[in-house]
Amino acid sequence: MQTNIPNRCAAAAGGGVKPLRYTGGVLQMIDQRRLPTEEVWLDYRDYREVAEAIRTMVVRGAPAIGCAAAFGAWFGARDIDTDSTAAFLEQFAAVCELLAASRPTAVNLFWALERMQSFARSHADRPVLQIKIALEYEALAILEEDERINRAMGEHGQKLLPERCRILTHCNAGALATGGYGTALGVIRAAAAAGKQIEVFADETRPFLQGSRLTAWELQRDGIPTTLICDNMAGYLMSQGRVDCVIVGADRIAANGDTANKIGTYSLAVLAKEHGIPFYVAAPISTIDFSLTDGRQIPIEERDPREVTHIGEQRLAPEDIAVYNPAFDVTPARLITAIITENGVAEGDFVHTLPELAEGTKR
Ligand code: MRU
Numbered sequence: 407m408q409t410n411i412p413n414r415c416a417a418a419a420g421g422g423v424k425p426l427r428y429t430g431g432v433l434q435m436i437d438q439r440r441l442p443t444e445e446v447w448l449d450y451r452d453y454r455e456v457a458e459a460i461r462t463m464v465v466r467g468a469p470a471i472g473c474a475a476a477f478g479a480w481f482g483a484r485d486i487d488t489d490s491t492a493a494f495l496e497q498f499a500a501v502c503e504l505l506a507a508s509r510p511t512a513v514n515l516f517w518a519l520e521r522m523q524s525f526a527r528s529h530a531d532r533p534v535l536q537i538k539i540a541l542e543y544e545a546l547a548i549l550e551e552d553e554r555i556n557r558a559m560g561e562h563g564q565k566l567l568p569e570r571c572r573i574l575t576h577c578n579a580g581a582l583a584t585g586g587y588g589t590a591l592g593v594i595r596a597a598a599a600a601g602k603q604i605e606v607f608a609d610e611t612r613p614f615l616q617g618s619r620l621t622a623w624e625l626q627r628d629g630i631p632t633t634l635i636c637d638n639m640a641g642y643l644m645s646q647g648r649v650d651c652v653i654v655g656a657d658r659i660a661a662n663g664d665t666a667n668k669i670g671t672y673s674l675a676v677l678a679k680e681h682g683i684p685f686y687v688a689a690p691i692s693t694i695d696f697s698l699t700d701g702r703q704i705p706i707e708e709r710d711p712r713e714v715t716h717i718g719e720q721r722l723a724p725e726d727i728a729v730y731n732p733a734f735d736v737t738p739a740r741l742i743t744a745i746i747t748e749n750g751v752a753e754g755d756f757v758h759t760l761p762e763l764a765e766g767t768k769r
Contacts, residue, residue: 422581422588422595422624425470426477426549431484433477435465438582442623453482453501460508460515463614467583468657468693469552472514476545478505479522483541486534494534498526510705511666511734513658513695518548552585555690555748559589560596563653563688563746567593570603572650574640577611577668578620579655579688589655589688591624593746598630606632607643611668613713613731637670644681652678656689656745663739663756664701665689669732675741684743691747691764701736709733 427434433450439462440446448464450456456478459465465474482501488494502519509515525544529537567573573594577583580591587595598604606625611617618634625632635643643649652674658666665671665687678685698704711729715721723729745752749766752759 421553421586422591422628424553424586425465425467425582426473426585428477428546428549433474433481435459435474436582437464438466438620439463441582441619450477451481453478453485453505456481457505457508460505466616467578467580468512468514468655469556469584469589469690470582471509471512472518472692473545473549473552473585475505475508475515476518476522476548479519480541480545483522483526483538486538489534491530491532491534491537494537495526495530499523509707511657511707512693514690514692517692521548549585552690553587556584556587556589556592557596558748559688559690559746560587560592562748562751563593563686564597564600564602566651566684566686566744566746566751567597567602567604568650570650571597572605572607572648574607574609574643574649574652574674575621576609576617576637576652576654576671576674578616578624579653580621580624582620582624583655588624589690589746590653590686591621593653593686593688594625594630595628598628604630606630607640607649608632608634609637609640609670609674610634611670612637614709614733615717616668637673640674641677644677644683649678649681649683651684651686653686653688656687656693657734658698658704659687659689659694659745659760660698660701660704661694661696661757661760662700663742663745663752663760664704665737665739665742665745666701666704666706666734667737669735672735672737672741675737679741685737685741686744686746687737687742688746691749694747694760694764696761696764701738704734704736706735707733 437446486497580588608621609617715723749763
């Protein structure tokens, strides 16, 4: 089931480690729960196992979850045993429903599953075997497009940054959270590649520690100067004038620009406002949920209390203490300076500027 294959050539190319790779009908995903101490790749061939990998955070980060779900859908489709297109579409919907139940907040999961299903429906005049083959290509297209999108986003975003820039980021919005390159870290990578003098402060991001385990690891491999801080140090740094901007990713953006991202993002946006520091969100158009008018409608996942009471196997809190563990919070649009997408940068009244940018993506 598992193979230890370091993937250092990707880092040398400045794109970071791609968390998913697909060959010979097998999806391999790096187990992000074990980074940075172990680089373990797990093999997936079954949609139920892919759903479990998303739920348990083997793979995480909004765009990466969407890519994994697309392959999960393909595995589910491959295993459906019928020649009837109607029966196939019905069973395929059940496969996608199971995958959709794995995590509630990142809209890219539902976006990818809807794309797979509407693709299948649009080929309903073909034999089931042909639909299946086409679905495998569609999952691959979603994965490959994601890295291209992130590189375009990086180019747009890096133009916002001055020649010398000290950036604070939260969670991991890097190559590991996407099909490759990253969203917030994509902007940082593109700025570094453009020759800008970049320094990063990475929040450790309690409780799951995506910042210390994943972001610090990714940026160190790329040779981008990075300083790890605890989440509660950000305000002090800003008050000392040591942060020029904040860049984060997003799990779901409502039509008005309200943005759900990793818990702690909202506090950073409030702090940035207080200190007059630009606060940027970098996310693909697929992260915008135009069906939600504002952020109050975004479902916020609550995770296992054990993530708060323990680090690894080590208990840090008393037995039976009450715990609240929301995995995300919502940053109101008024605190966001700009939203960076693959189609350009949205500023001002997001109710108008986001649909204008999204227009260019219609397939
Ligand atoms: O719980 P996670 O690790 O899946 O949360 C990830 C984040 O909050 C990221 O910032 C977000 O998905 C953007 S990733 C490009």
